[in-house]
Amino acid sequence: MRVDLLPTEGGGTYRFVIILLAICGILISSLPVIVVTIMSFSAADNTGFPPEALSLRWYSEVIAMFTTEDANSAQSVVSSTITSLVVAVIVMVISTGVCIPLAYVLARGDRRIRSGMELLFTLPLVFPLVILGIAFLLIAESLRLDIGIWRIIIPHVALVLPFVLRNCLSAMSGISLEVEEAAVSLGASPLRAIWDIVIPMMKAGILAGLIFALIISFNEFTITFFMYTVDVSTLPIWMYSRTASSLDPSTLALSVFIIAADVVLIVLVDKLIAGRASLF
C-alpha cells in the first residue's frame, strides 16, 4: 500500500490548516469583487456599505451612458471602451505573433542565449510601473511621435510580452525535436512541420498567453495613465476620472459589467482557439 507523505486518513492532521488557508485565499481575492457587486445594487447616492436599499438605478445609468451620446464629454465612455478593446486585441495579436516564433527559436537554440533573452523580456516586470510609464512618456514626447492609439499599444506589448513568452516557452519545452524530424522525414518542409505539428502542440500555451495579454492590456492603468491623451484614452482611465474626486456608484455597476466581459472574453477565446485543449 502506498504511504502518503502527508497524513490523509480522516481528512488528515493538515486538513484544518489547508481549509483555513484556502478560505483566507478565496476571501482576499474575491472580497473586492463581492463588495463591488453588492454595492452596485445600492439604491443610495452615497457609497456606504452595506447598502440600505437595493435597486438597479446605477445599472440603468450605465446603460444610459452608453446609449445616449454625451456630446460635451470628449472622453466619452463609449469611445474609451472601444479604444480599450481595440488596444487589447491588437496587443494580443502582436504579442503572440512575436512570441510564438521567438519561443521556437529560443527553445531550439543555444541554452545561454535563451536564459539571456528570457531575462531581457522579463525586465518590464521588474521595473516599477510608474517609472516605466514615465520612461515611455519621455520617449514619446522627446521623439514628438504622433502615432495615435499606438502610443498605448506599444507600452502594453512590452508589458505583456514576458507573460506570453513564458507560456509559449513552457509549451515549446514539451515538444521534442524528434516529433518535428518525424514530420520532415515524412516529407514536410521545416516550416510546414512547424505549422502542422509544433503550433498545434503549443496550442494550450499559446491560448494561455492570449488570455493573459487580453486581460492585462484591457485592465492596465498605471502606464496608460502617463500615455493617454484627450483623443486616446482607455476605460480604466475613464473610470478613474469618474472616481478621482468623489466615488460615482455608476462606476461600480460598470465594474460588474467589465468583470462579466472579462469572463466572456476568456471563455470566447478559449472556445474559439482551444478545441480539445479547452480550459472549460
Next chain:
Amino acid sequence: MTSDIHLHINKVSKRFGTVDALRDVDLKIERGSFVCLLGPSGCGKTTLLRIIAGFEAATKGSLILDGQDISNQPPHKRGFGMVFQSLALFPHMSVARNIGYGLKLRGVKGAAQRDRVEELLNVIQLPHIADRPVSALSGGQRQRVAIARALAIQPPLFLLDEPLSALDAQLRDNMQIELRQLQQKFGVTTVLVTHDQHEAMMLADELVVLKDGAIRQSAPPSQIYNNPADSFVADFLGAANLIEVGAMKGGAIDLFGTPVKSSPPHRDGEQMLAAVRAEHIGLSTVGKDDKAGVGAISFMRDLGAATEFVVTIDGKDLRVRRTSAQVQGLNVGSKVGLTFDPSMVSLFKAP
C-alpha cells in the same frame, strides 16, 4: 549474381567539434536488404543513421542513392520513412491522421488516403483503431502505428533508430519477427540501429558492427558470429570466452592442450587471444591420466533448454553452455575435461 547497390555510403566522416563521431565509413547497401548498425552507445551508429536521413551533414564523404549523389538534398526531399526511438507520433492527431500525414503531404487526399491508411492498418493487424487518439494506444500499438506511418509513403529507404528498445522483452521478440515480416512484404531497403546483438542477429541480412566511429566488421550475421574479425566483435556479439593463450609457436597456439592452427597474418612469437563461444566448448568426464584441459565447475545453472557452467581452469573462468541432456551427473566442484573444436576457435592478436 550481380549485386544491386541501392545506397552507397561513400567514405563518410563526421566531426563534432574535436570528436570524431565517424571515420571513413564506407558501406554498400543492397536493394531490399535489411541492414543492422550494431555497436555500443557512442559508437556513431545513430549519427550514421541521421546522416542517411539528412538530419546531419557529413563532414567528409557522400551518399549515393541509385547512382545519384544525395548528400546535399534536404531531409524532406529525401522522404526516407523513419521510425524514431521515442516513436515521435503526433499526439494531437488520430491514428489515421498520423498514418495519413505523409500521404497528405504528397497530395493523396480523401478516399484514396483513407483506403491506403486502412490497408496499412490491416497490415499491422490493427484495423479498428483508425479514429483513436494516439494517447489511447498501448506500447506495441504505438510501435506498429509509427512503423505504418513511415511505410505509408512507400519510402525508398526505411530507417529505424532503436525502435524496440522501449518495449518489454516478450513484446520486443514478437515485434522483431513482425518487423522482419513487414520489411520482406514491402521489399523496402531497411537500415536499423540497435545496441542489442540479439535483435541485430534476429533481423539483419547484413550486420555492421561499429566501434568508435569505424566499421569493425560488415557481414551476414552467421558469418560475424562464427568468424568475428577481431576480439571486440567476438566479445560484443556476446557469450564468447576471450582467452589469453600466450605466444604462437610453430604456426599454432595451445588452448588448454588443444592445438589450434593459425592463418597467415599471425606469426610465431605474437601474443594471441582465442575467442570461443560458450556453446562450442565440450565437456568430457576425466580419466586419471588426463592432465591437460581439466577444470573444475565453479558455477552451474539449469536454464531449462540448456545448462550454463562456469569452469575454472588454470585460474581462468570459462563460460560453457551445453544442452541439458548432455550434462547428467555434473555438480559444482566436479572435475571436467574441456574439449575444443579448432574450427570453432577464432584467433586474434592480443592488444
